[in-house]
Amino acid sequence: MTIAYDGTGFYGYQIQPSARSVQEELEKALSRLHKGTVVRVSGSGRTDAKVHARGQVIHFDTPLSIPEERWPKALNSILPEDIRVLAAEEVPDSFHARFNACGKEYRYLIDLSPVQDVFSRNYAYHYPYPLDLEKMEAAAVHLIGTHDFTAFCSAKTEIEDRIRTISSISFSREGHLLTMSIRGNGFLYNMVRIIMGTLLDAGTGSTLPEELPRMLHSRDRTRTGKTAPGHGLYLHRVFYDN
Amino acid sequence: MTIAYDGTGFYGYQIQPSARSVQEELEKALSRLHKGTVVRVSGSGRTDAKVHARGQVIHFDTPLSIPEERWPKALNSILPEDIRVLAAEEVPDSFHARFNACGKEYRYLIDLSPVQDVFSRNYAYHYPYPLDLEKMEAAAVHLIGTHDFTAFCSAKTEIEDRIRTISSISFSREGHLLTMSIRGNGFLYNMVRIIMGTLLDAGTGSTLPEELPRMLHSRDRTRTGKTAPGHGLYLHRVFYDN
Numbered sequence: 001m002t003i004a005y006d007g008t009g010f011y012g013y014q015i016q017p018s019a020r021s022v023q024e025e026l027e028k029a030l031s032r033l034h035k036g037t038v039v040r041v042s043g044s045g046r047t048d049a050k051v052h053a054r055g056q057v058i059h060f061d062t063p064l065s066i067p068e069e070r071w072p073k074a075l076n077s078i079l080p081e082d083i084r085v086l087a088a089e090e091v092p093d094s095f096h097a098r099f100n101a102c103g104k105e106y107r108y109l110i111d112l113s114p115v116q117d118v119f120s121r122n123y124a125y126h127y128p129y130p131l132d133l134e135k136m137e138a139a140a141v142h143l144i145g146t147h148d149f150t151a152f153c154s155a156k157t158e159i160e161d162r163i164r165t166i167s168s169i170s171f172s173r174e175g176h177l178l179t180m181s182i183r184g185n186g187f188l189y190n191m192v193r194i195i196m197g198t199l200l201d202a203g204t205g206s207t208l209p210e211e212l213p214r215m216l217h218s219r220d221r222t223r224t225g226k227t228a229p230g231h232g233l234y235l236h237r238v239f240y241d242n
Numbered sequence: 243m244t245i246a247y248d249g250t251g252f253y254g255y256q257i258q259p260s261a262r263s264v265q266e267e268l269e270k271a272l273s274r275l276h277k278g279t280v281v282r283v284s285g286s287g288r289t290d291a292k293v294h295a296r297g298q299v300i301h302f303d304t305p306l307s308i309p310e311e312r313w314p315k316a317l318n319s320i321l322p323e324d325i326r327v328l329a330a331e332e333v334p335d336s337f338h339a340r341f342n343a344c345g346k347e348y349r350y351l352i353d354l355s356p357v358q359d360v361f362s363r364n365y366a367y368h369y370p371y372p373l374d375l376e377k378m379e380a381a382a383v384h385l386i387g388t389h390d391f392t393a394f395c396s397a398k399t400e401i402e403d404r405i406r407t408i409s410s411i412s413f414s415r416e417g418h419l420l421t422m423s424i425r426g427n428g429f430l431y432n433m434v435r436i437i438m439g440t441l442l443d444a445g446t447g448s449t450l451p452e453e454l455p456r457m458l459h460s461r462d463r464t465r466t467g468k469t470a471p472g473h474g475l476y477l478h479r480v481f482y483d484n
Contacts, residue, residue: 006360052361072357084357115314115326118248119294123361 001059001071001089006082007052007231008122014046022047022056022083029078030060044097044104044238048190050230052123054107055086055237059097103167103239105183106192109232110200113176124177125196125232131178131203133171139202140169142212143195150219152195153188154227162188162219169195181236190227198225243301243313243331248324249294249473250364256288264289264298264325271320272302286339286346286480290432292472294365296349297328297479301339345409345481347425348434351474352442355418366419367438367474373420373445375413381444382411384454385437392461394437395430396469404430404461411437423478432469440467 003026011019015027023041030039044057066074071088079085109124111117116126143152146165153162166184173179180199182192198215201207207225215223245268253261257269265283272281286299308316313330321327351366353359358368385394388407395404408426415421422441424434440457443449449467457465 004360006363076357081358081363082360084360086357115318115328116323118246118324118326119365121248121323 001057001075001085002087003056003058004054004084004086005052005056006122007047007050009082011049012047012051013043013053013056022053025080025083026058029075030062032078033074034062034064042097044101045187045235047233047235048230050122051233051235052231053235055105056235057097057101057238057240059091059095061093097238100240101186101238102241103183103185104187104235105181105237105239106187107234107236108180108182108192108196108228109234110178110180111176112173112178117176120177122231125229127200129204131200132205133173133178133203135205135209136199136203137171138209139199139207139212140171140195142209142216143169147216148219149188149191149216151215151221151224152191152198153221154190154194155221157189159188164188164191169199192233193228193230194221194224194226196225196228196232200228201225243299243317243327244329245298245300246296246326246328247294247298248364249289249292251324253291254289254293255285255295255298264295267322267325268300271317272304274320275316276304276306284339286343287429287477289475289477290472292364293475293477294473295477297347298477299339299343299480299482301333301337303335339480342482343428343480344483345425345427346429346477347423347479347481348429349476349478350422350424350434350438350470351476352420352422353418354415354420359418362419364473367471369442371446373442374447375415375420375445377447377451378413378441378445380451381441381449381454382413382437384451384458385411389458390461391430391433391458393457393463393466394433394440395463396432396436397463399431401430406430406433411441434475435470435472436463436466436468438467438470438474442470443467 005022013022015021015023026041039060041058041060068088068090072085075085111120111124111126114128144166148162149164150162164186168183170181247264252264255264257263257265268283281302283300283302310330310332314327317327353362353366353368356370385408390404391406392404406428411424
């Protein structure tokens with residue numbers, strides 16, 4: 001299933017003991033649909049508190065014989081308003097939303113208005129400072145390709161292999177809204193938000209585009225920019241082979 | 243002052259005894275800025291529960307000598323996040339936000355997505371039915387001009403004079419978002435929402451564009467469409483002479 005959620009009311013995608021999560025709401029709704037039987041949901045990956053999704057992908061096993069086109073309506077009638085099932089598809093037993101994902105696209109939204117847009121306050125990072133978009137693009141170029149992104153992930157990252165491939169980073173501006181789109185084969189913990197924070201530094205001039213290669217090579221989180229806030233981030237799409 | 247607010251958390255613009263209102267939040271913030279002295283605020287008009295504003299205009303009297311360009315920052319640092327002061331201007335004592343207004347523009351947003359867009363659920367009316375935009379425009383033309391809008395305002399309207407002039411109604415569509423913009427010299431209670439509801443009926447074909455003149459002449463609220471929900475409506479701009 002492809003799902004969208006407004007991250008504002010969630011402590012993240014993943015189930016946790018005493019905080020509202022997307023996974024818990026999905027499993028509650030599925031359990032109702034399965035007359036009380038517990039249904040475990042696997043997502044393509046976690047998203048943090050306040051982070052949104054327009055195209056998160058999840059899978060689960062079900063004995064129900066609901067036709068695939070009826071699933072969205074069936075679940076949406078039970079789910080809270082801040083989660084919507086956009087599409088459902090029957091997949092082979094071998095399919096796994098996380099292990100079969102071969103790439104992801106994230107977007108990061110920035111509200112450049114001098115006064116914060118009230119309607120974007122939970123949906124874009126308010127950053128009312130002059131930005132040189134060309135410098136942000138010049139800095140971003142250095143991140144394209146296959147690199148060790150240790151300097152661009154949370155110091156708390158437990159995974160050992162920090163080599164990832166970024167295939168594209170692009171910016172588009174419409175009015176006061178700046179959007180960064182980033183695609184890659186996988187992203188480490190906080191990686192998109194740290195890239196965004198670092199590229200904002202390039203935009204204000206506090207970091208030079210030429211410093212990016214050195215940041216990468218340093219493998220040192222203290223050399224890169226701030227972690228941009230979660231509420232500007234969207235899991236936009238998950239890619240699968242075939 | 244020109245202010246914007248997200249209507250989601252308000253029972254409307256106007257102060258009421260036990261419900262959160264925009265006016266109350268403004269007066270609380272101004273009272274803090276005036277060291278406890280009560281400051282009464284006058285708006286260009288009320289907006290209902292859930293209705294938003296991008297360009298509400300308010301005025302008040304103040305003995306403070308804060309330069310006009312500093313007012314937005316001073317108030318925004320006190321106001322809750324869902325109200326923002328966008329601009330401030332010193333006006334003659336004779337100015338009145340309501341009595342001097344010579345026109346208003348409202349916008350109404352409709353989410354046409356088959357599955358409701360989670361990010362628009364409080365900001366657009368979800369209407370996932372096929373709409374014939376040309377028919378909506380053909381119906382709207384009959385409302386342009388000076389008419390008695392009794393059939394297009396709430397039956398509870400107390401004001402006697404229901405003659406208003408609508409100068410334009412236009413539609414624009416971007417992706418799944420349809421926007422109606424409507425300008426006029428003044429609007430009666432629920433008038434924009436009833437116009438929207440009636441034009442949606444024209445869009446689905448349940449009302450014919452040619453029926454609009456008869457609806458106007460009937461002066462009968464039961465002949466017109468449903469009142470479209472408040473959360474799709476925006477007070478976009480208030481016009482003043484010079």
